[in-house]
Amino acid sequence: MLKHETWHKFGRNKLSMIRVTNLKKAFGAIRAVDDISFEIPDNQVFGLLGPNGAGKTTTINLIVGIINADAGSVAINGENDPTRTHLRRRIGAAPQALAIYDNLSAEENLAFFGKLYGLSGKKLKERVDWCLDLAGLQDRRRDRVGKYSGGMKRRLNMACAIVHDPPILLLDEPTVGVDPQSRNMIFDRIEMLKNDGRTIVYTTHYMEEAQRLCDRVAIIDHGKILAEGTIDSLIETHGGMGTVNAELELPVPENAKLPAELNENRLSFESSQPLQDIAALADAGVKYRSLRVERPNLEKVFLNLTGRRLRD
Amino acid sequence: MGAMFHLAIKDLKLLWRDKVGFFWVLGFPLLIALFFGSIYSGAGSATARSMKIAVITDNMNPTVQSFYDQLGKSDVLVLTPMPLDSARPLVAQGKLAAYVQYIDSSKSAFDMFSGHKPHIKVGIDPSRKAEAGYLNGLLNQAFFMQLQSRFTDVKGWRRYLKDQRQSWDSIGTGWNSKLGMDFFEKLDGVLESAEKIDSAYAMKSDSASDSVSEKNYSPFAALDVAYEDVAVIWAGPRSSFEITFPQSLQWALIAAAAAFSLSIVTERTRGTFLRLRIAPISRMQILGGKGLACFIFCVGVCSLLMAVGILIFGVGVASWTYLILAILAGGICFVGVMMLISVMGKTEAAVSGAGWAVMLVMAMIGGGMMPLMFMPSWLKSISHLSPIKWGILALEGSIWRGFGFGEMILPLAVLVGVGVVGFIIGTMILSRSDG
Numbered sequence: 117m118l119k120h121e122t123w124h125k126f127g128r129n130k131l132s133m134i135r136v137t138n139l140k141k142a143f144g145a146i147r148a149v150d151d152i153s154f155e156i157p158d159n160q161v162f163g164l165l166g167p168n169g170a171g172k173t174t175t176i177n178l179i180v181g182i183i184n185a186d187a188g189s190v191a192i193n194g195e196n197d198p199t200r201t202h203l204r205r206r207i208g209a210a211p212q213a214l215a216i217y218d219n220l221s222a223e224e225n226l227a228f229f230g231k232l233y234g235l236s237g238k239k240l241k242e243r244v245d246w247c248l249d250l251a252g253l254q255d256r257r258r259d260r261v262g263k264y265s266g267g268m269k270r271r272l273n274m275a276c277a278i279v280h281d282p283p284i285l286l287l288d289e290p291t292v293g294v295d296p297q298s299r300n301m302i303f304d305r306i307e308m309l310k311n312d313g314r315t316i317v318y319t320t321h322y323m324e325e326a327q328r329l330c331d332r333v334a335i336i337d338h339g340k341i342l343a344e345g346t347i348d349s350l351i352e353t354h355g356g357m358g359t360v361n362a363e364l365e366l367p368v369p370e371n372a373k374l375p376a377e378l379n380e381n382r383l384s385f386e387s388s389q390p391l392q393d394i395a396a397l398a399d400a401g402v403k404y405r406s407l408r409v410e411r412p413n414l415e416k417v418f419l420n421l422t423g424r425r426l427r428d
Numbered sequence: 429m430g431a432m433f434h435l436a437i438k439d440l441k442l443l444w445r446d447k448v449g450f451f452w453v454l455g456f457p458l459l460i461a462l463f464f465g466s467i468y469s470g471a472g473s474a475t476a477r478s479m480k481i482a483v484i485t486d487n488m489n490p491t492v493q494s495f496y497d498q499l500g501k502s503d504v505l506v507l508t509p510m511p512l513d514s515a516r517p518l519v520a521q522g523k524l525a526a527y528v529q530y531i532d533s534s535k536s537a538f539d540m541f542s543g544h545k546p547h548i549k550v551g552i553d554p555s556r557k558a559e560a561g562y563l564n565g566l567l568n569q570a571f572f573m574q575l576q577s578r579f580t581d582v583k584g585w586r587r588y589l590k591d592q593r594q595s596w597d598s599i600g601t602g603w604n605s606k607l608g609m610d611f612f613e614k615l616d617g618v619l620e621s622a623e624k625i626d627s628a629y630a631m632k633s634d635s636a637s638d639s640v641s642e643k644n645y646s647p648f649a650a651l652d653v654a655y656e657d658v659a660v661i662w663a664g665p666r667s668s669f670e671i672t673f674p675q676s677l678q679w680a681l682i683a684a685a686a687a688f689s690l691s692i693v694t695e696r697t698r699g700t701f702l703r704l705r706i707a708p709i710s711r712m713q714i715l716g717g718k719g720l721a722c723f724i725f726c727v728g729v730c731s732l733l734m735a736v737g738i739l740i741f742g743v744g745v746a747s748w749t750y751l752i753l754a755i756l757a758g759g760i761c762f763v764g765v766m767m768l769i770s771v772m773g774k775t776e777a778a779v780s781g782a783g784w785a786v787m788l789v790m791a792m793i794g795g796g797m798m799p800l801m802f803m804p805s806w807l808k809s810i811s812h813l814s815p816i817k818w819g820i821l822a823l824e825g826s827i828w829r830g831f832g833f834g835e836m837i838l839p840l841a842v843l844v845g846v847g848v849v850g851f852i853i854g855t856m857i858l859s860r861s862d863g
């Protein structure tokens with residue numbers, strides 16, 4: 117179903133598709149991006165996870181070269197200046213703000229952006245069709261975008277970034293303000309796009325999204341990358357211990373040594389090996405009424421790194 | 429170039445779909461042209477209602493006088509008696525619609541019944557076909573009325589018969605029978621003429637409305653109208669619409685500049701501008717596309733408005749070449765104005781507020797509201813600062829001022845200059861503000 121001619125023409129010769137080195141950008145006193153470096157290997161989904169104002173959008177804008185860095189460099193497939201025409205043709209970006217024309221239909225929006233990338237004729241028609249399928253907007257293709265729901269606009273906003281079939285995709289918060297159904301659809305599409313062999317940068321402040329979609333995640337705050345790696349490695353290094361919450365049958369046998377004080381019948385403790393601890397207590401005769409084990413997640417990672425939650 | 433073209437097409441499509449915006453660029457200017465056009469002209473079209481003509485007084489006699497008197501009875505004609513030498517230049521300048529000269533070489537007023545043909549010379553611009561036909565009808569009517577008054581003038585008849593008898597007497601008796609025959613022949617001729625007049629009169633009252641505009645209508649074969657072509661060099665607007673249509677074009681340009689400058693800001697705030705900048709096209713192509721769309725739109729709307737003015741409201745064109753140049757230069761000028769306005773703020777409200785404020789002042793001092801000729805002189809000198817003044821001047825130069833190349837070049841150069849400088853400055857500011 118998906119074909120990528122441009123993709124193969126790209127001539128991938130480097131292991132990292134996007135490499136960002138010591139990138140800096142300040143707006144007056146605000147250091148929006150403050151010495152950021154990362155590398156994204158080919159065909160991976162890379163997440164930039166951070167709260168509002170962390171510098172995610174600024175990083176994306178620096179990668180596509182529409183704002184100039186104060187310092188540092190960006191390399192796309194080993195080439196330095198991302199504003200070069202042949203590199204631009206291979207990058208698709210869905211801006212955080214809905215960058216589509218309300219007074220044009222979905223079809224017209226897609227065709228217009230396609231033409232800017234040099235598509236025409238049958239090829240353009242095919243790509244527009246493909247994108248309408250991707251966005252699930254075939255039946256509304258001729259309606260003005262102004263009449264679409266927020267979710268439909270979001271999907272079109274993403275589709276407009278893919279109309280020229282780029283091997284590199286930058287998606288800036290593609291799920292803002294959409295209902296769970298549209299969101300799931302967007303996730304499916306992103307997974308599909310990744311399975312096609314694309315390299316995707318995905319920014320979000322939802323850790324569930326990063327956890328579901330991303331191969332690697334950089335946690336970013338105040339313009340700095342606090343930690344970067346696969347989800348598992350991040351949780352392992354920064355997630356801390358798991359949490360056990362239990363309600364016990366009273367009385368508790370006297371020989372059982374509880375790892376924390378009882379609060380009425382409730383027991384809550386942190387552990388690096390929660391399952392073993394639970395089993396040991398059961399062996400000592402402790403009876404559980406209810407039991408909940410929380411594994412550390414990216415939210416916990418962020419909390420541990422910054423002392424703050426991702427969203428307030 | 430291809431990308432610029434796609435960008436321009438997109439912008440034109442967007443504007444076309446914005447019906448309210450469209451009213452401001454097309455409907456509103458047209459309303460201005462019509463509203464002020466009819467206010468300035470009093471009630472409706474001035475040209476159709478009264479026609480100012482000169483009657484030539486070079487060879488006056490009672491017959492000529494009585495013809496002019498008859499002609500003056502028409503409500504449509506305003507007559508000014510003057511010699512031919514004064515009349516011709518006035519017609520050439522468009523200040524008078526035509527001149528009429530009644531040439532009568534008969535000795536007696538009653539000679540017209542004796543096979544003697546008076547003739548009338550009309551000097552009129554060959555392009556004024558409708559007026560010429562109209563005038564012809566009025567001339568025939570006056571001539572006929574003059575004849576009719578002769579018939580009922582019994583005193584005149586008796587004087588005529590007496591004159592005739594006297595002339596027989598002087599010739600001598602030998603000829604009496606021959607002259608008597610002559611007299612009866614003449615009388616017969618008169619009666620024949622009267623018959624013709626009667627039937628012609630009946631015809632005329634049947635089809636009065638048609639006959640006046642019919643050039644060849646001639647109730648009396650004796651009336652011989654000769655036309656002299658006096659090509660008009662316009663020295664003033666022929667109607668108020670020739671003043672208000674150039675103004676209306678300026679309003680269309682203002683509205684177009686407002687709409688397109690707003691569309692630049694909207695693209696910036698909405699983020700579509702960002703998507704354009706990510707695309708493999710240069711910034712010059714993006715802004716060039718905007719400029720191109722604005723230019724095409726300006727020229728299109730101006731042409732449409734002018735077509736309405738020319739075809740429906742009788743606006744004349746002295747030079748088509750200059751009219752086309754004036755419209756093109758106006759378009760270029762407002763592309764520059766549009767770019768300058770688009771960088772006057774970062775939000776839609778700021779730009780649209782600033783844009784209209786600037787352009788209203790420009791229109792006010794440039795003669796877009798009140799025609800320059802009605803303005804106090806101090807305001808007239810300030811008006812040089814407004815591109816609107818130059819736009820109107822260029823259009824008027826091609827419509828009724830009859831400008832030559834030397835006179836056209838200044839307003840055209842100012843318009844193109846404002847356009848180019850505005851575009852360059854606007855582009856520079858826009859590039860800088862994007863970081």
Ligand SMILES: Nc1ncnc2c1ncn2[C@@H]1O[C@H](COP(=O)(O)OP(=O)(O)OP(=O)(O)O)[C@@H](O)[C@H]1O
Nearest residue numbers: 143146148166167168169170171172173174175321
């Ligand atoms: N054009 C600009 N001018 C001035 N300051 C800016 C500009 N763009 C971004 N900033 C500032 O830079 C910082 C980072 O902004 P950025 O948009 O990159 O954050 P973000 O991570 O994308 O946030 P969000 O999740 O809200 O989109 C913020 O403090 C912001 O106010």
Ligand SMILES: [Mg+2]
Nearest residue numbers: 172173174212
């Ligand atoms: Mg952002």
